[in-house]
Amino acid sequence: MSDARSAISPASPPAPLQVAIVGGGPAGLMAAEALLQGGAQVDLYDGMPSVGRKFLLAGKGGLNLTHSEPLEAFTGRYAERAAQVAPWLEALSPQALRDWAAGLGIRTFVGSSGRVFPAEMKAAPLLRAWLHRLRVAGLRLHMRHRWQGWQPGDAPTLLRFDTPSGPQLQQADAVLLALGGASWARLGSDGAWVPHLAARGVDVAPLQPANCGFDVGWSPYFSQRFAGAPMKSVRLHFDDGQGPAFDRPGEFVITATGIEGSLVYAASARLRAAIARQGQATLQVDLLPGRSVAQLAAALAKGRGARSLPNHLKEHAGLDGVKAALLREALSATQLADLVAQAPQDLAARLKAWPITVVAPRPIDEAISTAGGVRFEALDGHGMLRALPGVFVAGEMLDWEAPTGGYLLSACCASGLAAARGLLAWHAAGGRAESNPET
16 A cells, blocks of 8 residues: 555645846846846846947946935936935945945946946946856846737737747746837837837826937038037036026037037936927026136236237137137127127126027937836836736836936936836735835
8 A cells, every 4th residue: 555645746836936027228137136036037138139238338438337426415316206216226325336336346436526437447347247147147138039019919928029030929927128218229229119008008208318419500610610629617507497597517519510418418308398398498608617707807808919819819818719619609700809899898798608509409319318208107116017017117218317427327227126126026915016105
């Protein structure tokens, strides 16, 4: 007679949570890491031949990973979405992100501006170490898989892809979308996901260029002669009546069509909004922030003698090159000479607030990042789409924006961690939605 115990099979362990991540940028990779640590089985799909394409491009300038300023000030950089971004940053603060990089063997340092960079000033070593750790942890990568949205009747967690070997269907227990915005389409962020989500009832704010340049409409001479010239040691002022005026020193660059660069990017959200309201926006540039109006007026009033007007402006006012040429965009040589001779005080005042009118942001594909995206109100308390149970969203797909300086990358990573933790909590709760807390 056989042992009765042999007829009783031991209980099978529960199958691991199967998660599909679509998008291989920082948000998707950070989500993958958190999900793997949480015991999930993770497959990551991306339409490009390799992950992190835009991340690597950012690294060509040194990879500004995050910023060293205090967390309260850091969080304030996200403006009207600071309240929604704050919980992400509490879970993965700028210092925690530096510690995470150190865990990959990547030392970081704080630059003179407060920005944080890898010691090697490169993105590739960090990405290589990160991918190695993820693969060891069990991440499965599927490249050249371009997500095609849903067909009528598809479950939210059924994914359709175009691949080199033809169309494929993949079923998952949960999906995390981290497809980026719509800038730099050649690197994979093309905004093609917008109609797929909108067709399923997801509220998506229109995507717009952020951290972008603006068109001015220079004369052909100025455009051809000074495109690419830096406007150094200036101060930019812009008051749109929508809160405290923007006023900051720095530099920007003249382009063939207008202006771009770090100082312009910092004001881009307000400039973009003002153009949308009024059709244009006028900012003021202090061309010589190290000198007062009185000092400039006294210098300009000095006799020219045999000096030419350009030499006089250079020697006494410190104006030459692109700054001097900018004056000629608005004033003829005769008008400028008359101001120097007859109204140096007026000219000095204008040099401290030289107007530049911008008429349009540059196209979204030229922008560093995008504004708009999935509205936070479309998410439940776990970060899941209310209209699509089992589908979570992270990164630049969401409706937030931030200036350059480490704020973009830091929030993308933090949002990936937050979405992954929300997904795990949703699964632990039996796949039940959770209401958003009041904000």
